Amino acid sequence: MWKSVVYKEWLKIRWFLIGYTLLGILGIGYLFLTVKHGFAFSGGKNIWNSVLFMGHQFFSPLKYVPLVGGLTIAIAQYFPETVNKRIKLTFHLPMGENKILLMMHTFGAVSLLLSFLIFFGLFAVFSLIFFPVQMVTDSVISIFPWFLAGFSAYFLVALIVLEPAWKFRLFYSLVGGFFLTIYFTSAVTSAYGSANTGLFLVTAFLSIALLFSAHRFRKGEM
Amino acid sequence: MEKISRFLLVFIAILTLAIILPKLYWMAFEKPVRKPFILYSCINDDFMIHRISEKTWEDTKGNQFTREEYEKKLPLMFEKQLITSGSWPDSIIGMALDMRTISKAKSFFRLKASEIDAPFPELYPLFESQSGRTKIDLPDDFFRITWRIDFIEAATNKVLEEKSQLFSAALYQNGFSFPAKKISGLATPRKSIDEGYLIIDSKDQLFHLKMIKGFPYVKEIDVPDGLKFRHISCVDFKNKDFYAYLFSDKNEIYILTQDDYKLIKWPVDGFDASNCDLKIFGDLFNYTVIIEAEDHIKAIALSPDYQVVNTYTENWKLKEDQTEGKIFASLFPAQLSMTSDNSKFIRFYFTPSKGLNWIFLNLLLMAFHFIWLYRRKVKFKNHVPDLGIVAVSGIFGFIAIHFFQNKFFG
Structure with a gap:
């Protein structure tokens, strides 16, 4: 059964996931092309100096890339389920409703995680070519909440899309929209060091959020 | 679930x-809380208070002044304005002064609490302190202090082994205990002269490190037992009286004198590095230390030999009490x-x-x-x-x- 569910989810998101991942890889390639260009034209020491002491965040073009991924995968995966209330068919499968939902959700989250791991890995490898490990660590601390925001966006969109009542969709969107801003507070490099554990926990809390709206959906809340 | x-x-x-x-x-x-701008006047031995939003100029006794009168009470702060308006006095408290002497003694320092509780870089450029050039050049490599000191060339991102070994040995021979807890210096080529870095090692010992003609200069600085520094701000003042302001974990303010490395504690109370901003205006006759807290401002005037000559405090309501x-x-x-x-x-x-x-x-x-x-x-x-x-x-x-x-x- 789980293989069929995974296959169904894969069919829904595959082109979005592949397209997003490819675009993300191209984006990271472009980011480091600009770094390389900076090294060639301004000199490595000036680039390091601007990163270390002048607040230049070479990784800032990545800021909303994970968020876009989370939104894209969530919409691709859950929006088709709301057309003609197709999710009802899923609930009629001979399997626990929550279990099947969590299976779908885990597949989406793991797909997103794989995509993010590719980005994260590429970012770390390319960064280590140009910068020492201390500067790369500081950069990773700064971009980590952006990736958490990608997961949060995925979880929140699932919650909102599966919610049956428009009024509550609006309420969830309000809370969700403001909540996502905490990952994007403007700050100096590595300022998020003390907050990342807490942000990881609240992101993990959101991972089962869709069970709430799915429950309301099953009950036919209006 | x-x-x-x-x-x-x-x-x-x-x-x-x-x-x-x-x-x-x-x-x-x-x-908004409109904090007054306070400076100590050597002319009438009192603090002069400029309330910017109210556009008033007064002393601590409530005497009101015009802007021009106010500027005349602070000739060492507004010397250019006084010369332009032809009001520059022949002498100040009995001393005839030239602009060069005044300019050399002038200093301004500002430190915000948010500059102390902040992420700090782990790599710094070590400038050549005696290059013989008038302009300081940014070096090609940056150093970090972990289990030793590494110099890493920015263009290649490779460790410069020979230089790293040379400086590591110099630090080690002078009793430096790796790694560094804090590295403080002016990591910019925009300064009059390079004085390297003040570094606190893992045993809270204080060292001065700089590079002279490509070789390490390391000096361990005598620190009284039990004294630990929370923050160090190096300065580049024209008079070259001291290297840095140093802030202890008990919120005491010290200076480290140039060349003879004497730590002098300033008799300044009321500063809390976790929530106060600090401004220090120095001139030929006084240092005005301004401590800005959330609900008050405290001004302390020090003599050139760092003795308190006057203090003034002004309070206002905290945000939550309004x-x-x-x-x-x-x-x-x-x-x-x-x-x-x-x-x-x-x-x-x-x-x-x-x-x-x-x-x-x-x-x-x-x-x-x-x-x-x-x-x-x-x-x-x-x-x-x-x-x-x-x-x-x-x-x-x-x-x-x-x-x-x-x-x-x-």
Whole structure:
């Protein structure tokens, strides 16, 4: 059964996931092309100096890339389920409703995680070519909440899309929209060091959020 | 599982609302505190106070002055203006002074609490201190101090082994205990002269490191037993009297004199590095130390040999003691923020409201929710946790439980 569910989810998101991942890889390639260009034209020491002491965040073009991924995968995966209330068919499968939902959700989250791991890995490898490990660590601390925001966006969109009542969709969107801003507070490099554990926990809390709206959906809340 | 997911969503909503609602409230109602600009006048041995928003100039006794009179009382601060307007005196407290002497003695230093509680870089450029050039060049490599000192060439991102070994050996031979706890210096080529870095090692010993003609200069500085520095700010003043201001973990302010490495404690009380901003204006006759806290400003005038000659304090109401703050404390039980004026770190800054006035609104909202439940003829025992959430988190919880409604028992 789980293989069929995974296959169904894969069919829904595959082109979005592949397209997003490819675009993300191209984006990271472009980011480091600009770094390389900076090294060639301004000199490595000036680039390091601007990163270390002048607040230049070479990784800032990545800021909303994970968020876009989370939104894209969530919409691709859950929006088709709301057309003609197709999710009802899923609930009629001979399997626990929550279990099947969590299976779908885990597949989406793991797909997103794989995509993010590719980005994260590429970012770390390319960064280590140009910068020492201390500067790369500081950069990773700064971009980590952006990736958490990608997961949060995925979880929140699932919650909102599966919610049956428009009024509550609006309420969830309000809370969700403001909540996502905490990952994007403007700050100096590595300022998020003390907050990342807490942000990881609240992101993990959101991972089962869709069970709430799915429950309301099953009950036919209006 | 659905119930757990709802409680987690309510928690997320409370967290979000505790950040957003207080922020919106203060954006709408906060009144700025106009801090006065205070300087010590060597002419009338008193502090001169410029209230910028009121456009008044006065001394601590309340005597009012015109702007021109005020500037004449502070000739070493406004010397260019006085010369331009032809009001420059022949002598100041009996001394005829030339502009060069005045300019050399002048200094300004500013430190914010958020500059101390902040992430610091782990790599620094070590400049050549005696290059023989008038302009300081940014070196091609940067150093870090871990189990030894490494110099890494920026263009190649490779460790310069020979230089790293040379400087590591010099530090080691001078008793440096790796790694470094704090590295402080002026990491910019825009300075009059390079004096390298003051470094605190893992045993809280203080060292001076610089590079002279490509070779290491290391000096261990005598620090009294038990004295630990929380922050060091190196300075580049024209008079070259001292290398740096040093701030101990007991909020004492020290200076480190140039060349003879004497640590001199300034008789300055009332500074708290965790929540105060500091300004120090130096001139030929005095240092004016300004400590700006959330609810007061303290000015201390020091003589050139660092003795207190006068102090002045002015208080104002804290934000929470003003009408807007009292209303805030009646509406919100607490405030959460991701940022703080006293830090550059992003954290979950939790500030409980002063007093317990928020309990009344919490009880009112509980009652409102109780009536709301009563009208829906639901079993109260299924909603006790929600009532508890409103009791504790007030308006945040009330909105959260109505956005994410408990309909599991309907």
